[in-house]
Amino acid sequence: MSPLQTANAPGIVVAGLRKRYRAAPALDGMSFTVRPGVVTGFLGPNGAGKSTTMRVILGLDAVEEGSALINGRPYRRLRRPLTHVGALLDASALHPGRSGRGHLLWLAHSQGLDARRVDQVIEQVGLATAARRKAGGYSLGMRQRLGIAAALLGDPPIVMLDEPFNGMDPDGIIWLRGFLRSLATQGRAVLVSSHLMSEMQDTADHLVVAGHGRAIADAAMADLIAAASRDRVVLRTTAGADATSVLIRAGATVAATGRDTVTVSGLPANRIVALLNAGAVPFSEVSAHRATLEDVYLELTREAVEFHAATPGAPR
Amino acid sequence: MTPLQSLRAEWTKFRTVRGWMVGTVAAALMIVLFALLTGASSDQKGAPPVPVGPGGEPVTDSFYFVHRPLAGNGSVSVSVSALDSRVPEGPGVVPWAKAGLIIKQSTRQGSPYAAVMVTGGHGVRMQDGFVHDTAGPRGPVRRLRLDRAGDTVTGYASADGSTWTKVGTARVRGLGATAQIGLFVASPPVVDGGGTAGSVSTAVFEDLRGHGTGDWTGEQVGAESPSFAGYPDNTSGSYTGTDARLTVTGAGDIAPAVGDSLPTGGHLRDILTGTFAALIAVIVVGALFVTAEYRHRMIRLTLAASPGRGRMLVAKAVVLWVVTFAAGLAGTAVAAPLGERLARDHGVYMFPVSSSTELRVALGTAALLATASVLALAVGAILRNSAAAVTAVIAAIVLPYALIAVPFMPAGVSKGVATVTPGAAFAVQQTLVPYDQVASNYTPYYGYYPLAPWAGLAVLAGYAVVSLVLAAVLLNRRDA
Numbered sequence: 068m069s070p071l072q073t074a075n076a077p078g079i080v081v082a083g084l085r086k087r088y089r090a091a092p093a094l095d096g097m098s099f100t101v102r103p104g105v106v107t108g109f110l111g112p113n114g115a116g117k118s119t120t121m122r123v124i125l126g127l128d129a130v131e132e133g134s135a136l137i138n139g140r141p142y143r144r145l146r147r148p149l150t151h152v153g154a155l156l157d158a159s160a161l162h163p164g165r166s167g168r169g170h171l172l173w174l175a176h177s178q179g180l181d182a183r184r185v186d187q188v189i190e191q192v193g194l195a196t197a198a199r200r201k202a203g204g205y206s207l208g209m210r211q212r213l214g215i216a217a218a219l220l221g222d223p224p225i226v227m228l229d230e231p232f233n234g235m236d237p238d239g240i241i242w243l244r245g246f247l248r249s250l251a252t253q254g255r256a257v258l259v260s261s262h263l264m265s266e267m268q269d270t271a272d273h274l275v276v277a278g279h280g281r282a283i284a285d286a287a288m289a290d291l292i293a294a295a296s297r298d299r300v301v302l303r304t305t306a307g308a309d310a311t312s313v314l315i316r317a318g319a320t321v322a323a324t325g326r327d328t329v330t331v332s333g334l335p336a337n338r339i340v341a342l343l344n345a346g347a348v349p350f351s352e353v354s355a356h357r358a359t360l361e362d363v364y365l366e367l368t369r370e371a372v373e374f375h376a377a378t379p380g381a382p383r
Numbered sequence: 384m385t386p387l388q389s390l391r392a393e394w395t396k397f398r399t400v401r402g403w404m405v406g407t408v409a410a411a412l413m414i415v416l417f418a419l420l421t422g423a424s425s426d427q428k429g430a431p432p433v434p435v436g437p438g439g440e441p442v443t444d445s446f447y448f449v450h451r452p453l454a455g456n457g458s459v460s461v462s463v464s465a466l467d468s469r470v471p472e473g474p475g476v477v478p479w480a481k482a483g484l485i486i487k488q489s490t491r492q493g494s495p496y497a498a499v500m501v502t503g504g505h506g507v508r509m510q511d512g513f514v515h516d517t518a519g520p521r522g523p524v525r526r527l528r529l530d531r532a533g534d535t536v537t538g539y540a541s542a543d544g545s546t547w548t549k550v551g552t553a554r555v556r557g558l559g560a561t562a563q564i565g566l567f568v569a570s571p572p573v574v575d576g577g578g579t580a581g582s583v584s585t586a587v588f589e590d591l592r593g594h595g596t597g598d599w600t601g602e603q604v605g606a607e608s609p610s611f612a613g614y615p616d617n618t619s620g621s622y623t624g625t626d627a628r629l630t631v632t633g634a635g636d637i638a639p640a641v642g643d644s645l646p647t648g649g650h651l652r653d654i655l656t657g658t659f660a661a662l663i664a665v666i667v668v669g670a671l672f673v674t675a676e677y678r679h680r681m682i683r684l685t686l687a688a689s690p691g692r693g694r695m696l697v698a699k700a701v702v703l704w705v706v707t708f709a710a711g712l713a714g715t716a717v718a719a720p721l722g723e724r725l726a727r728d729h730g731v732y733m734f735p736v737s738s739s740t741e742l743r744v745a746l747g748t749a750a751l752l753a754t755a756s757v758l759a760l761a762v763g764a765i766l767r768n769s770a771a772a773v774t775a776v777i778a779a780i781v782l783p784y785a786l787i788a789v790p791f792m793p794a795g796v797s798k799g800v801a802t803v804t805p806g807a808a809f810a811v812q813q814t815l816v817p818y819d820q821v822a823s824n825y826t827p828y829y830g831y832y833p834l835a836p837w838a839g840l841a842v843l844a845g846y847a848v849v850s851l852v853l854a855a856v857l858l859n860r861r862d863a
Contacts, residue, residue: 169399177392
């Protein structure tokens with residue numbers, strides 16, 4: 068991306084972040100972009116640098132190299148920052164003796180907002196009945212809602228949420244999924260980290276996968292799923308051993324993936340059917356494999372090989 | 384984010400945690416409660432009255448007086464050929480032992496007078512009105528003379544008995560048509576370690592001449608006064624001889640009363656003992672105001688909302704200072720008059736305090752509490768741990784307070800503590816006045832601080848500001 072584009076880019080642009088904690092590198096060239104109108108999922112194992120990256124974006128942690136820009140500006144140069152980025156880093160980070168409303172009120176006052184805006188976001192996240200109780204008594208789900216309310220306070224064009232699904236009941240999860248989608252539909256840039264793959268698969272349009280302090284993938288969800296599915300075929304058969312020997316002889320790679328299923332790669336489905344018929348191997352089903360986000364994630368983080376949006380579907 | 388928004392956010396933060404509001408109000412109530420307890424628990428009903436000088440200040444008016452009436456104007460002169468002092472239980476020198484001539488309205492306690500005298504270590508002096516003191520000529524003095532002309536009394540000294548040097552002139556109102564004139568000997572207690580030791584002095588007067596009628600009467604003036612420490616064991620006041628050669632023995636002093644010469648007197652600092660308890664409360668609240676942010680991991684949210692970290696810290700400090708100051712001022716403003724009144728009702732003599740001094744004590748105590756809480760805030764921001772911050776600041780402020788309250792603490796240590804530690808700020812509660820012509824323990828224990836009130840407060844403020852700057856530097860340097 069050229070410097071001109073970077074300077075004016077809406078959303079979040081993270082470029083080449085490097086940071087060490089004592090000797091160990093925490094961030095090692097982390098780069099990605101969060102664009103408006105899209106929900107971007109942020110995945111990665113513990114220690115991959117997700118939370119550190121979010122803290123760097125918010126100007127909380129310093130880096131040795133690289134930059135994180137909000138609509139082209141570093142966070143610490145923003146006036147009334149919560150009107151530019153709303154963030155939920157840690158839902159439990161609140162004073163237990165303060166009411167949920169009090170918690171939002173000081174935040175609002177810090178941005179020159181008033182109590183009316185506080186009551187609006189309380190309503191928006193469905194916390195009206197509990198808002199005047201001490202936050203120390205809130206369930207994790209209620210704290211998540213309070214944290215999301217805080218992120219929405221400044222009506223920001225960018226929303227950044229770290230693990231917002233944690234501790235939510237099923238109703239809450241369904242609500243949040245729709246809520247995040249609606250934020251993107253309104254044209255906001257949304258960055259969500261989660262370790263709940265299914266939630267992420269249903270919610271995010273775009274995916275950034277972190278590993279060893281870098282983004283090992285930064286691509287559209289659909290492209291990643293398609294690439295991970297590749298030409299693999301799932302074969303259901305009671306004669307797994309026969310099928311395997313026939314297909315290997317034809318040059319395929321075969322892996323047993325269930326009690327009576329094997330996954331075949333290296334051969335198209337019609338060729339597999341022909342070979343099995345020719346060898347008189349019984350089978351009940353041949354289907355194209357559709358990868359889940361879990362497959363994508365495991366493959367990426369296991370191999371830790373870079374995968375870029377610029378080369379979707381490229382063989383690795 | 385403007386400074387006003389920072390202030391408003393921090394104020395909202397403060398007021399929405401009930402514990403902090405309760406702690407601050409409790410600090411104010413503590414001051415009032417201790418004042419009520421101090422006032423109500425004292426009982427000095429029936430104690431002899433404290434003599435009071437013409438300016439309303441408490442005085443010591445106890446000495447051995449050999450006198451006779453003098454109608455109208457007149458003069459008296461005498462030679463002081465010897466002045467010997469004894470301190471049975473301490474050092475042998477009594478610099479402010481006094482022997483000389485005095486004219487006094489009567490032997491009534493606190494009545495007007497003027498006197499010219501030789502002293503144990505301060506040469507010839509002319510004194511009047513208990514607080515006025517003028518040094519006379521240096522060099523050997525043989526004779527003293529005291530003249531009355533109406534309200535004007537003039538003291539003279541002479542080396543040869545013929546050439547007189549004026550020591551001083553005093554306008555003494557209320558001497559009356561017939562005053563008492565004669566010889567006196569006084570011998571105040573001497574400073575001995577952290578306390579005092581009683582002394583007694585004997586003077587030999589020769590060639591007493593002058594006006595006045597009738598026989599000489601010798602008596603101890605103010606023998607029962609609470610500001611008189613009495614005679615050392617096995618000694619007493621007396622006079623013997625004739626006008627040609629009189630030997631007079633006496634104890635006591637004619638001087639303003641100070642902290643340790645009027646031990647039964649109460650002062651404003653005693654009424655405000657609750658400052659100690661209030662300090663602990665405001666230190667805890669001040670430290671928690673920032674350490675709670677770390678303990679509950681809120682600091683990241685705070686700094687995300689206010690990326691100007693130094694400004695956020697200053698906003699916190701300003702809010703805390705103002706809130707604590709208001710609470711402290713409210714507490715002191717109620718406690719001081721209430722406690723003083725209760726104490727007086729229970730017969731306690733209170734050292735008088737001018738209204739400007741009373742105002743200074745109230746404002747100063749409130750500022751002491753507020754600044755101490757800001758120091759706790761700064762230390763809390765540095766250490767990021769409630770227990771460590773509270774312990775450190777209590778050690779820095781309350782420990783000096785406790786050390787000062789130990790009567791046998793050597794004066795040097797006690798004054799040092801009250802000069803260089805944050806405890807120097809207790810000087811804002813000083814209401815007693817030290818006098819050059821009264822040797823006393825002018826130590827914090829007795830209510831005298833080495834620094835002026837605002838200078839003492841400035842020492843504490845210095846600690847707070849330096850800590851706050853350090854906290855801001857660290858806050859900017861550290862990852863949140």
